[in-house]
Amino acid sequence: DDNVLTAKSSDIAYRKDQLKRLQEEVIELEDVKTGISITDLGLNDFRMDLLNYVKEHGELDNLPNGMHAVVPAQPELGLRPGAIFALKNIHDSVNINQQNRLHPYYLVYIGNDGEIVADHTEVKRLLDLVRSSCKGRSEPIQEVCRTFNERTQDGRMMDRYSELLSSAIRSMIELKEEKDIDSLFSGGRTTALVHSIAGLNDFELIAFVVIEGGDG
Structure with a gap:
């Protein structure tokens, strides 16, 4: 059985840490405008999803990198054909403009x-x-997997997604450069030329989700 007291104590400690962050960290004005809450700051809902998944399926540390899932496009939910990449920056000292939680x-x-x-x-x-x-889906979605496999010859022809991955990483570099330039014209310390990102070699691909729209 679960130790309820231990779980409760852990949650209390987590929320104390959130409050400490609220006291010590500078909140972006954009976050204030969008009505940020303590739950948003800690991304607590997603943390609980992860804990529940690990509890049911075990730790994720031993899973290989590069795994992917294929899901259908759902424009009404903001899911348009493309890919969501999960990457890890292999240079621990680098946080692109300190913008990534x-x-x-x-x-x-x-x-x-x-x-x-x-x-x-x-x-x-x-x-x-x-x-x-993805949540609640425990089996592959046959229709979109079939389309993806036909397009990529069962995963042997992944050039399209390699190009999308390269473009995605370039977009992060370009966004950092834009913010660096902005920082030159604002008060305080500039971020220009600090922790520069060279490109693809700074990241490893952890996993990705293909949003399949059958668009060829």
Whole structure:
């Protein structure tokens, strides 16, 4: 049986840590405008999802990198054809402009047309999209998997997704450069030329979700 007291104590400690972060961290004005809450700051809903998954299925440490899932596009939920990549920055000291609450992990959503649907700073939105597309699905979705396998010759021809991955990483670098330039014209310390990101070699691919729209 679960030790309820231990679980409760852990949750209390976690919330105390959240309150400490609220006291010590500078909250972005954009977050204030969107009505950020303590739950959003700690991404607590997703933390609980992860804990429940690990409790049921075991730890994830031994899973191989590069695993993927294929889900159908659902424009009404913001899921357009493309891919959501989960990456790990292999340089632990680097956090792109200190904008990523998941560092050293990064999420980025790119459409099949090469347009960024959600960049790495939109953590809550990205996690919401992954959750809405994948949670509760324990079996492959045959129709979209069949389409994906036909297009990629059962995963042997992944050039399209390699290109999307490269574009997604370039988008993070470009966003950092834009923010660096902005910092030159704002008060306080500039982020320009600090912890520069060289490119693809700075990241390893952990997993990705293909949003299949049957668009060829």
